[in-house]
């Protein structure tokens with residue numbers, strides 16, 4: 349919503365006529381297209397969700413003709429696509445067919461918007477920060493509820509195969525263990541983790557918070573991990589588990605997300621102006637990098653992602669996994685284990 353509002357207002361400011369497509373490509377094909385005036389997007393910046401609607405399906409080749417016709421009939425000169433992995437894939441695939449569908453030969457700019465933070469060309473996507481805030485809010489409450497008893501709590505965070513939300517919420521909420529798809533684990537890892545947990549509870553620990561990325565580990569999923577821990581707890585602690593669930597998707601966008609959306613859209617509008625001025629029509633993704641806001645050729649997407657697990661090949665935040673073992677386990681040791689007499 350924040351990105352759509354920013355696009356409408358910044359576009360109008362540039363002298364563009366802005367149209368809203370309701371319901372993604374299906375909406376485009378069925379004519380759900382409406383000119384949006386400045387006041388039409390009043391209030392959109394501060395509400396969660398998407399007034400324009402979202403739809404996940406990637407258009408099928410058989411639909412390309414209808415999409416091309418709709419672009420022409422609506423006299424659409426450029427597309428700003430606000431979306432996640434499927435939106436990026438859709439544009440990428442459509443642009444490979446411009447020789448057969450010349451209507452696709454217009455500037456198309458993708459803006460990264462997904463709580464999963466799994467999009468190429470951007471360190472962060474719109475929505476990931478709001479979802480992280482929600483996840484940490486929930487984990488803090490779980491922590492409070494569980495702190496009175498000797499308990500291990502295993503929580504699933506969203507993100508599909510991308511561990512961003514799990515790791516970051518784990519760090520922010522002080523998790524002791526995090527299981528991510530990016531770092532495969534096996535039964536031996538679970539065995540050594542549960543042993544460490546037993547030792548720690550024996551020494552007085554009251555709570556162990558464990559984060560699991562919803563699609564990590566295949567059959568070694570949240571329920572399996574919780575069962576192993578419960579079975580092997582030897583009476584030292586009890587185990588509960590739950591998925592943080594759809595609360596991660598909801599709520600008002602965080603200030604960071606609102607600002608990120610506005611910055612990304614500004615870059616997209618600049619890019620469109622340049623492409624119009626130079627009579628170009630290059631498909632691009634815009635994104636946040638260490639240098640600021642940058643763009644990359646969308647046709648290079650395949651070289652930047654692992655299509656099996658639908659996430660970038662390089663993820664800047666992965667090395668932070670070390671923080672879990674260093675900070676949490678050190679804290680665990682320092683707080684719980686009595687110092688040997690010789691050190692006193």
Ligand code: F6P
Pocket residue numbers: 432462463464506507508562594597
């Ligand atoms: O891709 C975004 C996402 O929130 C994932 O993190 C999650 O697994 C999925 O969507 C949930 O989908 P749905 O809302 O359709 O259950």
